[in-house]
Amino acid sequence: MQNGKMPLEGIRVLELAQIVAGPFCGVLMAEFGAEVIKVEMPGRGDDIRRMGPREGDVGFWWSQENRGKKALTLDLHDPKGQEIVKRLVPHVDVILENFRPGILEKWGLGWETLCQINPRLIMARITAFGQTGPRSHGPGFAAIGSAFGGTWYLNGTQDQPPVRPTPVYPDYLTGLFTAFGVMTALRHRDRTGEGQWIDSSLFESAFRITEYSASMYGRLGTVRERGSRQHVGWPGGACMTKDGHWVAYTAPAQHLFERLCNMLGQPELPRTEAYKTPEMRSQNVPGLLQQIEAWFADRTYEEVERTLEEFQVPYSRIMSMADVFEDPHYAARNMILDVPHPELGTLPQPAVVPKLSASPGRVTHAGPEIGADTDEILSGLGYSPEDIAMLRQDGIV
Incomplete structure (x- = not known):
C-alpha cells in the first residue's frame, strides 16, 4: 500500500x-x-x-x-x-x-x-x-x-x-x-x-x-495542585538507578500494586490495613516511597529493567533523544x-x-x-x- x-x-x-x-x-x-x-x-x-x-x-x-x-x-x-x-x-x-x-x-x-x-x-x-x-x-x-x-x-x-x-x-x-x-x-x-x-x-x-480537575473542583471545591516527582494517589513516579538512569514506574490498580509488592519482597503488604484499599493506599503511599526509591538506587538499570519485566510492573526509562535513536522498540x-x-x-x-x-x-x-x-x-x-x-x-x- x-x-x-x-x-x-x-x-x-x-x-x-x-x-x-x-x-x-x-x-x-x-x-x-x-x-x-x-x-x-x-x-x-x-x-x-x-x-x-x-x-x-x-x-x-x-x-x-x-x-x-x-x-x-x-x-x-x-x-x-x-x-x-x-x-x-x-x-x-x-x-x-x-x-x-x-x-x-x-x-x-x-x-x-x-x-x-x-x-x-x-x-x-x-x-x-x-x-x-x-x-x-x-x-x-x-x-x-x-x-x-x-x-x-x-x-x-x-x-x-x-x-x-x-x-x-x-x-x-x-x-x-x-x-x-x-x-x-x-x-x-x-x-x-x-x-x-x-x-x-x-x-x-x-x-x-486536565483529567478530573473540573469535576473535582465543581463538586468538591478542591483545587487540584501540583504533585511531587512521585504520584500522590498510588505508588508511581520516577526513581534513579545506581548507575544514574531515571526510570518511570506506576502501579495504580490492585493487581499492579500486588506485583510491585512481590517485587519488593513484601507480598503481604497489599493485605495489610494500611494498603488494602485504594483510599488507604493513597493515604499511606508516602511511607512506601522511601522503600521503593531505595530499591531502585541499589540496582543498575539493567538489573531494574530485568526485574520489572519479570514482575510485569509498568515502567520505562525516561528517554532522551539519544536513548530514542538507540532503542530497539523504536527501530x-x-x-x-x-x-x-x-x-x-x-x-x-x-x-x-x-x-x-x-x-x-x-x-x-x-x-x-x-x-x-x-x-x-x-x-x-x-x-x-x-x-x-x-x-x-x-x-x-
Whole structure:
C-alpha cells in the first residue's frame, strides 16, 4: 500500500496558517494523501522557517511540520492576493486559518463570504482564545494556551513554582483536535452536502486534557495542585538507578500494586490495613516511597529493567533523544524516518502516526522551498505565464 492510493486523495486543503497548530493539522492530512497548499507571504514565509535549530538554510522544525505540502506565496493584504484566494475556494474542500478573529473578514475572506463561493467548504479557524468571548481578539501561543487552559498550573512539583510545559503541546493538541473536527465535518458534508466552520482554540485543547480537575473542583471545591516527582494517589513516579538512569514506574490498580509488592519482597503488604484499599493506599503511599526509591538506587538499570519485566510492573526509562535513536522498540516500529531533502539528502523525523493497516500514511519530502509550487497552482486557476510574471513583479506572489 506504500505506493497505492491514499485515503485522503481528492481532498484539497488551503492552509492560511503559520507556526504550529494550523500547519500540524495540515501535515496530518498531507501524510494521508490530501493535497495541502500552504500559503506564505512572499519573501518572508512562515515564521517557523526561522525558529529552532537549523542546518544551513534548512529549519528542522519547519521541515517536519510542512513536509508533503505544496507551497504558494501570496500577499493576503493586497486585493489581488485576496482575489486569488477567492478563485481557489471553489477548488478546495478545506481552509485552515489561524489569524486573529476579524482579520480575514477585514480582507473579504471571512466565512460568510467564502461559504457563498463554495457552500461545501469546511473552514477550520484556530486561535488562542476562540472566535467568541471577551479574550477572543487577544494574541497567544502555546504557552499562553497552557497557562489559561490550566495545564501550566499543574506542571512541576509541589515545592516549586509552576514549570513551563514543553514541548508546545497545546499547539499539537489543537492541530490534532482540529484534524478530527475537519474529518468529522467532511463526513457530515458527505451525508448532507453542507459545509461548516470549526472554532478551535489553544486554551480549550489544554483544558480538555486536565483529567478530573473540573469535576473535582465543581463538586468538591478542591483545587487540584501540583504533585511531587512521585504520584500522590498510588505508588508511581520516577526513581534513579545506581548507575544514574531515571526510570518511570506506576502501579495504580490492585493487581499492579500486588506485583510491585512481590517485587519488593513484601507480598503481604497489599493485605495489610494500611494498603488494602485504594483510599488507604493513597493515604499511606508516602511511607512506601522511601522503600521503593531505595530499591531502585541499589540496582543498575539493567538489573531494574530485568526485574520489572519479570514482575510485569509498568515502567520505562525516561528517554532522551539519544536513548530514542538507540532503542530497539523504536527501530522495530520504524518510528524514525529518513525523509528526502534536496539539500541535506535526508532528514530524520518522526514517522506518520497512527499506523493504518490498509491505508497507511507516507511522507514524500521534508518541506517545500518557499513558493515552490506557485506557478503550478496559479496556472491551474487560469493565470497565464505573463499574468504570473506581473503578480511576481508587483510582490503579490
